[in-house]
Amino acid sequence: MENQAASGAARAARLIEVRNAVTSEAIEALLPKAEKIMGPLAKAETIKRLTKTNPDTIWLAARRGALAPEGFVTVLLLNEDGYEALLDDEMDLADPDDRYLVRQSETPAAIYSWASYTPGILANAIPLVVDHFSSPRYASADMIANVTTERGRRAMLRLGFDEGLEWRGTFKPNLFIKRRATKSRLFPRRRYDQAVDSAADTGITVVHGIDQLFRVAAVRSAVYIGEQSCPYDEEFDGNDFAATHLLYSVKGEPAGCMRIRFFGDFAKMERLAVRKEFRRSTIAFELVRASVELCRDKGFRKLYGHAREDYLPFWQRFGFKVKHNGAPFGFSGHTFVEMVDESDPPDTAISIDDGPYKLIRPEGQWSYPGILDRSGRNPWL
Structure with a gap:
């Protein structure tokens, strides 16, 4: 623009x-x-x-x-x-x-x-x-x-x-x-809805297009396939088109990502990845916080995920606990444990009573009008 x-x-x-x-x-x-x-x-x-x-x-x-x-x-x-x-x-x-x-x-x-x-x-x-x-x-x-x-x-x-x-x-x-303000008390941006449209931008966005999804795939390929020798079919497991993805960009360069899938009464957080050259930063922490905020804003009270045993302390920083009676299990050559976190969503969480226009806006951009708002209410038509 x-x-x-x-x-x-x-x-x-x-x-x-x-x-x-x-x-x-x-x-x-x-x-x-x-x-x-x-x-x-x-x-x-x-x-x-x-x-x-x-x-x-x-x-x-x-x-x-x-x-x-x-x-x-x-x-x-x-x-x-x-x-x-x-x-x-x-x-x-x-x-x-x-x-x-x-x-x-x-x-x-x-x-x-x-x-x-x-x-x-x-x-x-x-x-x-x-x-x-x-x-x-x-x-x-x-x-x-x-x-x-x-x-x-x-x-x-x-x-x-x-x-x-x-x-x-x-x-x-x-x-x-x-919209250009990154911090505003009038139009505060959510953690998961930062501007990443140009090569100068740094922040997190919900993935909305195939180009951004390719960036997510590049990060995960570098981390899981390149570094951890994860088989391709295990990493790209058929769930990527049934999920919401968060992308972290650093001056336009894809640096980290997270995948979230939504079930009846819980959301599952998975595929957190940060490229090696960015791991001295707080990107992993910011992606988790943004993912939790997105799930809460969608109304989910219960979050679920799999933590590699050696990474469990990282997840515990955010309130996750080992799932009751959850025995360790393994795949892709690593041992994992189930973990959960529960808390009430905010009063502003998405609701069926929010009206038709809000509920058809792009994922993560519920606080301002989308293309269908403008189509439905366009005074020029």
Whole structure:
């Protein structure tokens, strides 16, 4: 997604230029032109005040060689309180309160597309501004926009935004979001749902596609077949397409994995593997914690697994105990014991009463709208 924005910015840079060295004269000249098309906007005094607080609030756009600015892109750089007020519809967008905004030296929680006047070719200013907000200072801030036209919708989708946002039980179809925050009290990510879309990402995700499954297979082949001489048919035992897989990536490189299978009243955790070069890290611990969290979020109270006898102390760190009357047993040249862990799932665990859209979202991504939410509630259809 970021690469798409960057390529769009490169094309735009050949046609137009943007800058945030804004003058009062430029604001006063452009605002009436924008209001003729868009209706009432914030007053010039408000824009000047916000620009003084943070110059990145407004960007002027012009065709290359033009003698004066011809358009603008404005954003609100929100702290977490501002982000929450925006989503709760409690912010006065015509005159945003300074307490909701960050100064130029601070990192925002969200970058809200406030208003843009970019007629004709000046629409190419938008990817240039998006590219600026991919810089280190802003890269961890969610980007959000309120879109009410089909033209704007297509533009947001091209820039990698997701259509529709669910907030406190209400679906907001006109809000488009590019989720980039790794830590947020408003949209906290689960241990098993980290961003691993680019070569720079490190974290855990539930496997959703064949490419990610190949990465899991690569890790397990290196560990179990390469190091432990496990026969291929024993390692790839016919259960991989009946399971949920977690993948741990380190800067885009597959480093570890876990497999989970679900039965009537328990979940079975298995095939934990970490490549040799990553074993001095905490990856194994993080994968187990993420797997336990996923199972609890799915409503499972009882977890079950097989521990190699010499690895039992590792599993006991997480509350697992040897299953009652569980005698040691062997396969693939090793001795194992059965183990179990029981605890109540959280109140937020998936329930049949959560409604149809939540229950058809991708595995592990139940807290925000998926493609079928957008299909079923799409205001553009």
